[in-house]
Amino acid sequence: MTLVTDPSAPRIAIVGATGAVGGTLIDLIERRGLRYRAVELVASARSAGAELTVDGRSYPVHAVEDFDFSTVDLAFFSAGTEASEKWVPVATAAGAVVIDNTIAFRMDPDTPLVVPQVNAHELDRRPVSGVIANPNCSTIPLVRVLRGIEERWGVRQAVVSTYQAASGLGHPGVDELKESSRAALDHPGEEYPGKEFVPSLAFNVIPKIDRFLDTGFTLEEQKMLQESRKILGLPHLDVTTTCVRVPVVNGHSEAVWIECQAPVDRAELVEVIAALPEVTVHDRESPREFPTPATVKDPDRVHVGRIRVNPNNPRAFWLWVVADNLTIGAALNAIQIAEELIARGTL
Structure with missing residues (x-):
């Protein structure tokens, strides 16, 4: 108690x-x-x-x-x-x-x-x-990973594509995803009258979260830039994002491309990320291991996989990041x- x-x-x-x-x-x-x-x-x-x-x-x-x-x-x-x-x-x-x-x-x-x-x-x-x-909810796991990378190599740019679950809109989002998925199976070809997701999220992806801004970006995408800069204390940090809603009940994922100020060694990169607080690196032993929203076991940790240094630009690399948006996020x-x-x- x-x-x-x-x-x-x-x-x-x-x-x-x-x-x-x-x-x-x-x-x-x-x-x-x-x-x-x-x-x-x-x-x-x-x-x-x-x-x-x-x-x-x-x-x-x-x-x-x-x-x-x-x-x-x-x-x-x-x-x-x-x-x-x-x-x-x-x-x-x-x-x-x-x-x-x-x-x-x-x-x-x-x-x-x-x-x-x-x-x-x-x-x-x-x-x-x-x-x-x-x-x-998508900024939190991103900055938790960026912190260690910035401290070791410095970050020149981050390009992020998010894959955000229906639970980002709470119980109504989850309920509508389930209902629209049943409707799509029972009545294929019929348009579902969605309220939370337009068009319907059932068996679909929607490259828009929150409202559009005059820049063509959405508010969700602007949040990730502004918030990352404020949290990390890097007012000129270059982060650009495409935020996408996907037909997953819970758990946000991110494909993250990062270019650093100096060349990055993959083995050292893995160890730097693995040493961050409450972060699990899934491909530490084998590059074929990776997390997904449906398979991660610990919702209280940030999960990272698909760590790939770009052979054509050794200052740049890719990460795949998964985090429970209701807990971590x-x-x-x-x-x-x-x-x-x-x-x-x-x-």
Whole structure:
């Protein structure tokens, strides 16, 4: 049990508790033994009154409109950008520190954007805004790998193609993928009236995530550039991305091409990546081994394979990266931020 009476343990709230990331947060609190002296579950009014279990105890879900944030020290927000824009200022004004899992505050200069394995030093002090931003689900595994490469060889450019799962849109995305796949099998040739994915994601790939910008890139692609620069502290880092939705239930993948400042030896590259915190290299022994969303066993680690140095340009190489977008890409990063805040006495 992680419910304690220790007054140094935080009182926590999970806003968006009934969603996919909220459920993963609850699971991780239990699995990692995050100590707390009170937990409050919060969601939209339509979910108020539901009951959820944390550490074997049943808790009611409160409507965010009625919740008193002065009763908590730390609030996890994962209820969507619109909810964060409206309610995070209410929470911080009441004295809570917020860990926000939306785009709402990521590029705010007074809000640190944190991946603990990369820039945990940002948590040494309480943020001016009262908010710590959780990065995009595809940015997190990318910067965790780029950190070690930048430190050893320097990064000139990264070109990334993502293969993002339906769970990136939460329970509605997963439900629609399953329903549209059944419909496509039962009624081939008929157009599925999708809401989350247009065109339908069933047996399809969609090279668009989030809205188009005037540049021709999507907001998801812009996020990966801006967020990587901020997290790594490299304002001129060159990252260009194509973000693609694929008919996978859970687990994002990335094909990453990186050009460094100096020639790279594959054996050393493998060891540098394998030494990074909570990273598994699958082709360390054999280049024929690789991770996939369906086969990785540990959702709490970043999985890397297909490590190939370009024979025509020894400064450049390819990686294949797989990470669970609900854990690594969202809830686990948020929990690890909370663990660092507690360890550093920042709350």
